[in-house]
Amino acid sequence: MRHALRGAAITLEADPFLAGEAPSLRHETDALIIINEGHIEAFGSFESLRHTLIGSAGVPIPLRQCGQHELIAPGFIDSHVHYVQTPIIGAYGTQLIDWLERYAFVAEARCADEAYARNMARAFLGECLRNGTTSGAVYCSVHPQSVDAFFSEASALGMRMMAGKVLMDRNVPARVRDSAQRGHDESQALIDRWHGQGRLQYCITPRFAPTSSPEQMAMAGALWQANPGTYLQSHLAETLPELAWVRSLYPDRLDYLDVYDHYGQLGPRAIYGHGIHLSEREMARLHDTGTSIAHCPTSNEFLASGACRVRDLKRADRPIRTGLATDLGGGTSFSPFATMLAAYRAAQAVGYSLSPVHAWYLATRGAAEALRLEDRVGSIAPGMEADLVLLDLASTPLIARRLTECETLEDQLFAQIVLADDRAVRATWIAGVLHHERDERHQP
Numbered sequence: 001m002r003h004a005l006r007g008a009a010i011t012l013e014a015d016p017f018l019a020g021e022a023p024s025l026r027h028e029t030d031a032l033i034i035i036n037e038g039h040i041e042a043f044g045s046f047e048s049l050r051h052t053l054i055g056s057a058g059v060p061i062p063l064r065q066c067g068q069h070e071l072i073a074p075g076f077i078d079s080h081v082h083y084v085q086t087p088i089i090g091a092y093g094t095q096l097i098d099w100l101e102r103y104a105f106v107a108e109a110r111c112a113d114e115a116y117a118r119n120m121a122r123a124f125l126g127e128c129l130r131n132g133t134t135s136g137a138v139y140c141s142v143h144p145q146s147v148d149a150f151f152s153e154a155s156a157l158g159m160r161m162m163a164g165k166v167l168m169d170r171n172v173p174a175r176v177r178d179s180a181q182r183g184h185d186e187s188q189a190l191i192d193r194w195h196g197q198g199r200l201q202y203c204i205t206p207r208f209a210p211t212s213s214p215e216q217m218a219m220a221g222a223l224w225q226a227n228p229g230t231y232l233q234s235h236l237a238e239t240l241p242e243l244a245w246v247r248s249l250y251p252d253r254l255d256y257l258d259v260y261d262h263y264g265q266l267g268p269r270a271i272y273g274h275g276i277h278l279s280e281r282e283m284a285r286l287h288d289t290g291t292s293i294a295h296c297p298t299s300n301e302f303l304a305s306g307a308c309r310v311r312d313l314k315r316a317d318r319p320i321r322t323g324l325a326t327d328l329g330g331g332t333s334f335s336p337f338a339t340m341l342a343a344y345r346a347a348q349a350v351g352y353s354l355s356p357v358h359a360w361y362l363a364t365r366g367a368a369e370a371l372r373l374e375d376r377v378g379s380i381a382p383g384m385e386a387d388l389v390l391l392d393l394a395s396t397p398l399i400a401r402r403l404t405e406c407e408t409l410e411d412q413l414f415a416q417i418v419l420a421d422d423r424a425v426r427a428t429w430i431a432g433v434l435h436h437e438r439d440e441r442h443q444p
């Protein structure tokens with residue numbers, strides 16, 4: 001059914017790291033967005049499009065008039081997240097390798113039970129909608145049923161999601177271990193079952209080089225090459241002890257990235273989480289191969305992994321496709337605002353200020369570019385899928401007060417990044433269908 005939204009709207013039309021902020025950010029103070037069959041049919045000023053509000057039978061189409069302190073924006077995209085770790089967000093006190101053993105593998109082992117995994121997927125996706133996140137690249141557990149559970153629930157909501165079962169055949173407890181052959185066969189069966197079904201895409205998911213044998217790494221690369229259009233995701237250069245571990249496991253390779261390169265795992269539609277401790281050679285190689293990085297700042301801060309140098313990743317002479325990501329449960333919040341704020345702090349830690357426009361880009365269009373989905377989601381334009389959020393720019397008394405001091409749109413966006421949470425997400429649409437509307441009763 002055709003319907004329309006009228007209100008202030010923002011979208012990124014280009015990469016501000018390359019094109020500059022002003023040419024990239026589009027701000028319509030009184031926009032009209034026409035939605036039809038899950039897609040955006042038209043987007044422009046209300047004045048220029050008001051004639052389209054009359055349907056073919058001469059009847060006005062349904063219109064939602066947004067409020068004075070509301071802002072329509074593209075849904076946020078999470079380019080790296082572990083739905084199976086939802087129960088352990090905020091688990092206390094360790095760094096990466098210990099954290100994996102003490103918490104992550106224990107939580108993931110429970111997903112052998114499909115009913116449990118389905119329940120977890122439902123809770124995870126509900127939180128995504130409440131926080132305005134409409135798409136993501138998702139890690140399941142080693143169990144194929146955890147993928148079935150996730151894709152079933154995402155499909156029921158009509159969400160654009162990519163996901164895959166993690167491949168790990170060494171250095172992990174038996175309950176979450178597969179073998180090279182079994183991992184390959186289970187992944188292929190999942191690809192056959194799910195890839196390209198509606199808005200779902202399969203992502204071959206070797207967890208990271210230390211937990212896959214050379215045989216499994218080779219099979220994962222071959223599987224990806226044998227299934228055109230599928231994705232591949234893994235972790236890269238998150239902590240220094242991990243780098244040393246990779247060096248000892250793969251002594252013949254030049255560096256960490258070269259391990260993935262050697263096994264045919266770099267290229268368009270490959271996404272690597274973190275990318276903190278990378279050499280110039282590795283960054284150049286990521287660019288040359290069209291491989292993407294998912295920047296996971298709350299997780300990096302929480303596990304004391306280091307600060308990602310996002311400005312270096314986006315350097316104009318060899319830009320790397322980069323998106324923001326929560327990396328839950330190592331990450332600490334579902335909220336894109338908390339994630340953008342952590343990205344700002346990570347940039348501060350390495351000597352520069354990430355602007356609100358750059359942060360917003362990384363959480364929307366930039367993440368879509370990292371996932372090679374920029375022609376479908378991540379911005380507002382005719383032909384794009386209608387994954388949208390309506391933000392309340394005055395969602396708490398403090399933010400409402402702060403708003404009176406803001407002189408520019410950029411000020412307003414930055415205040416949201418610092419102060420807002422899920423209360424700022426008034427509504428979330430998936431393919432034009434309203435799936436979340438904030439409960440007014442919970443307002444301050």
Ligand SMILES: [Zn+2]
Pocket residue numbers: 080081082235273327330
């Ligand atoms: Zn991760």
